[in-house]
Amino acid sequence: MSLVLDDVTVRRGIGPVISGVSLEVAPGEITTLVGPNGAGKTSLLEAISGVVTSVGGQIRMDDHDLQKLSRRKRAKLGVSHVEQGRMIFPSLTVHENLKITARNKADVDEALSLFPELEKRIGSQTMLLSGGEQQMVVLARAFASKPRYLLIDEMSLGLAPVVFLRLIPTIKQIADTGVGVLLVEQFAHLALSMANHAVVVTGGRVSFQGAPAELLSDGDLLREAYLG
Structure with a gap:
């Protein structure tokens, strides 16, 4: 449907x-x-x-x-909504941002597979990332929630x-x-x-x-x- x-x-x-x-x-x-x-x-x-x-x-x-x-x-x-303005949790690491929506490690890994660039920054606070990398985190976090x-x-x-x-x-x-x-x-x-x-x-x-x-x-x- x-x-x-x-x-x-x-x-x-x-x-x-x-x-x-x-x-x-x-x-x-x-x-x-x-x-x-x-x-x-x-x-x-x-x-x-x-x-x-x-x-x-x-x-x-x-x-x-x-x-x-x-x-x-x-x-x-x-229903997952990626709003304007790159809504990240700046003090959390990339991994911690993804874990907010993911049900398990497999969901995190699948989301990261879309953005290999993030694997190198997995332990970095998202406030330290470039704008493009931050947008990748937002999209990866949305995908990790398994949206329909x-x-x-x-x-x-x-x-x-x-x-x-x-x-x-x-x-x-x-x-x-x-x-x-x-x-x-x-x-x-x-x-x-x-x-x-x-x-x-x-x-x-x-x-x-x-x-x-x-x-x-x-x-x-x-x-x-x-x-x-």
Whole structure:
């Protein structure tokens, strides 16, 4: 079964930032969500994971109505949210960060296999790592939790393009294990190049949904994705 959003509305302040959004994230596939700044992309991910409460529509995973569940319960069901800003525990080592979500040593080892660079820094405090290495820790920690669906919000934020290029193939590796990925990313061309599905959100509404190749080949659609 998929993660399904049906006519979802999210309010912040006096009005809706997301209005009537419907989309589906399938297991083992990547859905890339693009749109201009302020389009509501972050709020949509936060509504799925339970950071904010949606006020309309449905968010379902299998037979579970996620809107009735706390953020913690959603996480236990397998919804993992990588938020903006590299949320690390800076005073803890790389290994200690991974152990927070992993059930056992095998989960830690599997997460580390995605990022061999981290094995050399396994005993280092994460505050001493580079920005790229810290983002690797965040992604590895999310993967160590054995998610069914992984929500990733702007993982390139503050990173050099060469570092982001290193991380992109890892998202595909994670999806290949059967995890459904919903990816919000400012580097739209790169994010769309590996996606199975593309969704454009402008003004809090879905303005396009379809094949990434169709979006990449349509200059007008792509400009809307960037500029609204």
